[in-house]
Amino acid sequence: MTIVYDDEPDADEIPVRRIRFTINGAKKVAEVEPRLLLAHLIRQGLKLTGTHTGCDTTNCGACTVLVDGKPVKSCTMLAVQVDGHEITTVEGLATASELHPLQEGFKEEHGLQCGFCTPGMMLAAKALLDHNPDPTEEDVRWALSGNLCRCTGYQNIVKSVLWAAEKLRS
Amino acid sequence: MIPAPFSYYRALSVDEALDLAAEHGEEAKFLAGGHSLLPLMKLRLALPEVVIDIGRLADLSHIRDAGDHITLGALTRHHDLEHSGLLARELPLLACAAGQVGDPQIRHRGTIGGSLAHADPASDLPAVVLALDATLVARGPSGTREIAAADFFGGLFETALEPDELLTEIRVPKPAAPRWSFQKFTKRAIDWAIVGVAVQGDAVALVNMGETPLRAAAVERALADGAAPRAAAALAAEGTRASADINATRDYREHLARVLVARGLQEAHARA
Numbered sequence A: 001m002t003i004v005y006d007d008e009p010d011a012d013e014i015p016v017r018r019i020r021f022t023i024n025g026a027k028k029v030a031e032v033e034p035r036l037l038l039a040h041l042i043r044q045g046l047k048l049t050g051t052h053t054g055c056d057t058t059n060c061g062a063c064t065v066l067v068d069g070k071p072v073k074s075c076t077m078l079a080v081q082v083d084g085h086e087i088t089t090v091e092g093l094a095t096a097s098e099l100h101p102l103q104e105g106f107k108e109e110h111g112l113q114c115g116f117c118t119p120g121m122m123l124a125a126k127a128l129l130d131h132n133p134d135p136t137e138e139d140v141r142w143a144l145s146g147n148l149c150r151c152t153g154y155q156n157i158v159k160s161v162l163w164a165a166e167k168l169r170s
Numbered sequence B: 001m002i003p004a005p006f007s008y009y010r011a012l013s014v015d016e017a018l019d020l021a022a023e024h025g026e027e028a029k030f031l032a033g034g035h036s037l038l039p040l041m042k043l044r045l046a047l048p049e050v051v052i053d054i055g056r057l058a059d060l061s062h063i064r065d066a067g068d069h070i071t072l073g074a075l076t077r078h079h080d081l082e083h084s085g086l087l088a089r090e091l092p093l094l095a096c097a098a099g100q101v102g103d104p105q106i107r108h109r110g111t112i113g114g115s116l117a118h119a120d121p122a123s124d125l126p127a128v129v130l131a132l133d134a135t136l137v138a139r140g141p142s143g144t145r146e147i148a149a150a151d152f153f154g155g156l157f158e159t160a161l162e163p164d165e166l167l168t169e170i171r172v173p174k175p176a177a178p179r180w181s182f183q184k185f186t187k188r189a190i191d192w193a194i195v196g197v198a199v200q201g202d203a204v205a206l207v208n209m210g211e212t213p214l215r216a217a218a219v220e221r222a223l224a225d226g227a228a229p230r231a232a233a234a235l236a237a238e239g240t241r242a243s244a245d246i247n248a249t250r251d252y253r254e255h256l257a258r259v260l261v262a263r264g265l266q267e268a269h270a271r272a
Helices: A038-045 A101-108 A118-131 A137-143 A155-169 B014-027 B037-042 B078-082 B085-090 B092-098 B104-109 B112-118 B124-131 B217-224 B229-233 B250-270
Strands: A017-023 A026-032 A064-067 A070-073 A086-088 B007-010 B028-031 B050-053 B063-065 B069-073 B135-140 B143-148 B153-155 B166-173 B180-185 B195-200 B203-207
Touching (some): A026 A038, A070 A118, A070 B104, A101 A155, A118 A137, A118 A155, A137 A155, B014 B028, B014 B135, B014 B166, B028 B037, B063 B085, B069 B085, B078 B112, B085 B092, B092 B124, B092 B180, B092 B195, B112 B124, B124 B180, B124 B203, B180 B250, B195 B250, B203 B217, B203 B250, B217 B229
Parallel strands (some): B007 B050
Antiparallel strands (some): A017 A026, A064 A086, B063 B069, B135 B143, B135 B166, B180 B195, B195 B203
């Protein structure tokens, strides 16, 4: 966010904080206004537009990212709160040559139509599979209960996650 | 939606948080997990000039066995309550209810202290600590104060906390009776309870049936007088002041309270 002053401000009036964090394995330093949301840091500051902002009210889960491996809704976290922490976004899933098994699973099982909810779904699913490699269908549904999809009716999303779980186990 | 500008301070100790609160008074808000405060700030329903981030005070995040009671640090996250082996044994009502707050993402950020201090009557944990007869511990400039859960919730989003006090700990007595149940009626997993019920022994508390979490006093009296659970549950709406909103009329909430109390008492008795 650009901040414009009418008069030259004193140094301690400039409300910018320096934060250090890691995103998808890369160390970054950013200067942010305290009110900057994590979702906006990711999308506008880092130009990682795979993280979508849907409802902007902590409901839909489209903006889900991992902070220290845990799924959070980045529209409901301040950028200053990730100072010193590790963020993973959907851009961090694939390697240069290979899709992540979750991405493959969504492709194989038709886990998306419009794709808007998909990045958030994949990161919520990754958090599940990281600590539960052999989830039941019920486990998957519960892990995705904070993510809304308006196209698929969820069946294929659940199948996609189970596909990825099996691939990761083999 | 972007919050209005504010000055941000990160407290590195409880003492520093209290000093900042004393300095800024009612202009300041504590930020814990942020899942009550940030949505309000984004809607500009809350406009704090100062935000004191207490999210890194690790000594406020713990679950400990203290003999006849359990102590919970105010910054303990819902996810940690849900997955605590100690709570599963000693306070299964709390572990179960914490596992139904919001959704997985919300449970990774939200804290028990934040939920209690925010005092939304539609929140689950205020009614749970009320049913469990918990004691809330607050620290302020003049020291530490203990507040019974029954005296803590004063009104809609209002608590007994002073602006310069910080909720630091929740002490929950180990229940004498193993009978418990948590009932929550929602449209989607993620939603606030349209109505919820927490049962521990013969204590029954209601979510979203008034401006504060409430004990279902008429139900408890009937049970104490020997009424059958079903007959007692029929009194669940007595003394409540449920609001009407897009999800439910007052009549419907009262109906849900009777049904959910009946289910809760039945499930609790089945555990005896």
